[in-house]
Amino acid sequence: MTTERLRINNEIRASELRVIGAEGQNLGVLSLEDALAAAKAAALDLIEISPSAVPPVAKITDYGKFEYERSKKEKVAKAKVKTSETKEIQIKVGTGDNDMLLKAKKVAEWLSEGHRVRAELFLKGRYKGMSEEFLKGRLEKFLLRVPYAYKIAEPITRSPKGFACVIERDPSAKQKHEEKGQQQLHENQ
DSSP states (O other): OOSOOOOBGGGOOOSEEEEEOTTSOEEEEEEHHHHHHHHHHTTOEEEEEETTSSSOEEEEEOHHHHHHHHHHHHHHHHHHOOOOOEEEEEEETTOOHHHHHHHHHHHHHHHHTTOEEEEEEEOOGGGGGSOHHHHHHHHHHHHHTOOSOEEEEEEEEEETTEEEEEEEEOHHHHHHHHHHHHHHHHHHO
């Protein structure tokens, strides 16, 4: 794990410690010698759990069990953290309708996973000389095909390779979309 190693027993440098007993009771502020004697009497370790506190906080417990519990908590915390990255999709002026639909479905998949998507209209050669309105319209046409509720995080701007924008999922728009779908389902029955 990436956490720093805690000081135990004779590695502790502080002369006074606020000590928590093996049963969780507060033993108060003790000298290092008294705290080590209390840990030895309980046949457990003295672990400095909060070295930055004044005075530092130490706990009398089994070191192996303490490390196991700590690593378990870290794994749970790490599992809850969801990493989101920016995915990229590239279209060209000549991209056909069917290919656009396939790429739009892939964008919808990424949005549903919680990623941001950078959609880029790639221009090369003579396409760079076309009117900006037409090229922006082509990218907007692609975005309209995305079958997932999204919001534009960064509007369409010129990029080194052409035009690009960044979209991300919009939970409020998705909820409205689902409610509209439910309403149409009830009307059809």
